[in-house]
Amino acid sequence: MTSDSRSSSLRTDDELRLPRPPGVFRRFWARHPLVADIVIAGVCLLLSFVPAGALSRADDGAIFGPAGTWVVIVLLALACVSLVVRRRWPLVPFVAALVVAHAYLIAPVPLGGPLLLFATYAVAVYRSTRAAIIGLVVGLAALAALATTLMLVGAVPTQLAWNAVVAEAVTGVIGGLIGANVGNRRRYIDAVIARSRQLLVERDQQARIAAVEERARIARELHDIVSHSLTVVVALAEGASATPDRDRARAATDQVAATARSALTEMRAMLGVLRDADSAHTPLAPVDADAVATAVAAARGAGFPVTVRTSGRIDAPMPVLLAVGRIVQEGLTNAMRHAPDATRIDVAVDMTDAGVVVQVRNDGVRGPRRAGGYGIRGLQERVDHVCGTLEAGPTADGWILRAELPIATREDDA
Structure with missing residues (x-):
């Protein structure tokens, strides 16, 4: 021994x-x-x-x-x-x-x-x-x-x-x-x-496992908030420095400040949930009531051609709504980062009684999927949490991120 x-x-x-x-x-x-x-x-x-x-x-x-x-x-x-x-x-x-x-x-x-x-x-x-x-x-x-x-x-x-x-x-x-x-x-x-x-x-083992899972959950949220917000900020800052129009540069700078404040507010809300002893098992939800619309507006404000199509209206559980917002946010972040020359970025959210299908497609990425990022990995963990499936890869005309999320989650069953 x-x-x-x-x-x-x-x-x-x-x-x-x-x-x-x-x-x-x-x-x-x-x-x-x-x-x-x-x-x-x-x-x-x-x-x-x-x-x-x-x-x-x-x-x-x-x-x-x-x-x-x-x-x-x-x-x-x-x-x-x-x-x-x-x-x-x-x-x-x-x-x-x-x-x-x-x-x-x-x-x-x-x-x-x-x-x-x-x-x-x-x-x-x-x-x-x-x-x-x-x-x-x-x-x-x-x-x-x-x-x-x-x-x-x-x-x-x-x-x-x-x-x-x-x-x-x-x-x-x-x-x-x-x-x-x-x-x-x-x-x-x-x-x-x-x-x-x-x-x-x-x-003791369960406590260690719970600590590891909690660290992974916090890491996913921090990645989603920081990565998306900084990508938008970088795109706006580059646009403001490249344009000779002072008014457009000022508008871009104002949007940089608004994006940074939004990210800061969301991070404060997330940390507030973590510090709340009564919210130990509460999903870390975004501050925005409509995370999809906010992410799309930020991408459009950075100058990217984003189109949105939604169908159906249904009250989904909070973990599913959170996953939908984060999937759209991550898809737009990847498009802004890896497809700056994209001519169109299509976002589709289809809601039915059975579940939600989310697609983010762009025509600016070519070739196989590149390894080393944490965004897709975090999305996969989030989708697994709600018993869904996630696909990400090249298509004939670009790149697609597609997720299918059922309405009945493990938390609902519990």
């Missing part, structure tokens, strides 16, 4: 604000798991060796003699020590406990202990309840088979064999039930915490 991921995980855990575990001893064991495992192993070893002390007085009665008794003692000690690794490898002490349970059958006296209880509990908590059930059933079945075999050959008294099997079964079932309860609760809490961490990460 890298330092960045660790710091991110720590920040996430801090934001979760999880309560502290209740109880002083529980918090101590949670902070020192190895100490808890050593204590449990020691308690198990003590409780198991107290009854095993009877073996020293009955060595001659063991199935394999004194050597068999020592085998039982060694296996018992190793199995208890294996409880130290019960969190990482819970099956190790469980298998060791089953081996000790089988070894108890060769002892000359009845033996038992809490070893299988602790081992089954560990499997249920740190592995799964299903693993504890399967392991316990298989282990007890093997123990019962061995006990039956020893009884049939007369090596072990019947009462001692069945007492050993029943005692281990009861011990294992109790440990499994307690472990299943604790383990299921532990896994549930871990799943809730993991889900909470995931939700926090997703929240």
Whole structure:
């Protein structure tokens, strides 16, 4: 795990604000798991060796003699020590406990202990309840088979064999039930915490995505306002400097000032929407009631031959009206910038009940589409926002920008 991921995980855990575990001893064991495992192993070893002390007085009665008794003692000690690794490898002490349970059958006296209880509990908590059930059933079945075999050959008294099997079964079932309860609760809490961490990460990702989308939206609006207005201003300024007529130059200069003021007003309105906390999801609409007429008037004032044709009257949603105005504005801006020799620029806006079709055509651009601009890209994003389609490219007699915008948008559906 890298330092960045660790710091991110720590920040996430801090934001979760999880309560502290209740109880002083529980918090101590949670902070020192190895100490808890050593204590449990020691308690198990003590409780198991107290009854095993009877073996020293009955060595001659063991199935394999004194050597068999020592085998039982060694296996018992190793199995208890294996409880130290019960969190990482819970099956190790469980298998060791089953081996000790089988070894108890060769002892000359009845033996038992809490070893299988602790081992089954560990499997249920740190592995799964299903693993504890399967392991316990298989282990007890093997123990019962061995006990039956020893009884049939007369090596072990019947009462001692069945007492050993029943005692281990009861011990294992109790440990499994307690472990299943604790383990299921532990896994549930871990799943809730993991889900909470995931939700926090997703929240941060959504915030970053929203910030990127908002920056793109602001960039589109700034491009539309600044690009169109500056294009008109440049055209008017060039015309004013080229004409010897003082009155025409003065009129062009006045129109430059009017265009600049209009752009400034629109930018102030846009920034006002951005600063308004209640308008976080409000489309950034132009100030002009009729953005199409304003864009056409500005282009005509700059000396470009613009014709307009509109058909139909319908109340479209604000995002669609905004997209129509920006499409016409961008189409005229591109024509003024890239087609200064155009003899005609045709704007057509057809409105029906199904949607709006916007076309801006000029005869001054030839050749393929040039890459590198942000205007068409911004229009494509705007048209996608209202579920429309956009086409831009050369025609037989010039260049066309065409968009189809449906009336029903995603915002209306929402």
